[in-house]
Amino acid sequence: GAVVSQHPSRVICKSGTSVKIECRSLDFQATTMFWYRQFPKQSLMLMATSNEGSKATYEQGVEKDKFLINHASLTLSTLTVTSAHPEDSSFYICSARKPADQETQYFGPGTRLLVL
Amino acid sequence: DAKTTQPTSMDCAEGRAANLPCNHSTISGNEYVYWYRQIHSQGPQYIIHGLKNNETNEMASLIITEDRKSSTLILPHATLRDTAVYYCIVKAGTASKLTFGTGTRLQVTL
Numbered sequence: 001g002a003v004v005s006q007h008p009s010r011v012i013c014k015s016g017t018s019v020k021i022e023c024r025s026l027d028f029q030a031t032t033m034f035w036y037r038q039f040p041k042q043s044l045m046l047m048a049t050s051n052e053g054s055k056a057t058y059e060q061g062v063e064k065d066k067f068l069i070n071h072a073s074l075t076l077s078t079l080t081v082t083s084a085h086p087e088d089s090s091f092y093i094c095s096a097r098k099p100a101d102q103e104t105q106y107f108g109p110g111t112r113l114l115v116l
Numbered sequence: 117d118a119k120t121t122q123p124t125s126m127d128c129a130e131g132r133a134a135n136l137p138c139n140h141s142t143i144s145g146n147e148y149v150y151w152y153r154q155i156h157s158q159g160p161q162y163i164i165h166g167l168k169n170n171e172t173n174e175m176a177s178l179i180i181t182e183d184r185k186s187s188t189l190i191l192p193h194a195t196l197r198d199t200a201v202y203y204c205i206v207k208a209g210t211a212s213k214l215t216f217g218t219g220t221r222l223q224v225t226l
Contacts, residue, residue: 103165109158
């Protein structure tokens, strides 16, 4: 199988606080994970590519100091939204690739963030 | 990566085949055609991918035209659980990222 989990599934926080979202590959090791954001009625937008043991690669327009990504192990990547504001409210989705199957991405169930 | 064009929405009766078209007229020789779907409020799910030959798996069939400028995803017997947004994506090799367009919203009805 290729199961990717995310925690939490939904979170509500106050403006100005930080929120950490975890992405785990449960039955395989993933050297590369991806973080996406999806606003209501819109498509997924790639935020960054997370590589185990190295710095993440951010897409143009994504603030690396606001969206901190850590990929400390082959099964875990975390996204921390720092000093969250209401406009950061969105559906955050991660995906992972198996080393032996570099062509397919397996997605997590997503984390819905609401910043009040 | 090449751009794709898909209809905004489609309807399909339950039990019938759902044929979802995708145009990718600027596809390069090393680019694959991928299909993912996203059921409401869930993460996307991989369906199938191919380069130039037709492909079939337990979920669907992928028919790619000989000139590779278009393809069709076929769900042979659609069910209500197949209601989702279907994304056709072309990308090259293993290093490049997935770029999602707006997809086709498939509504399967009774």
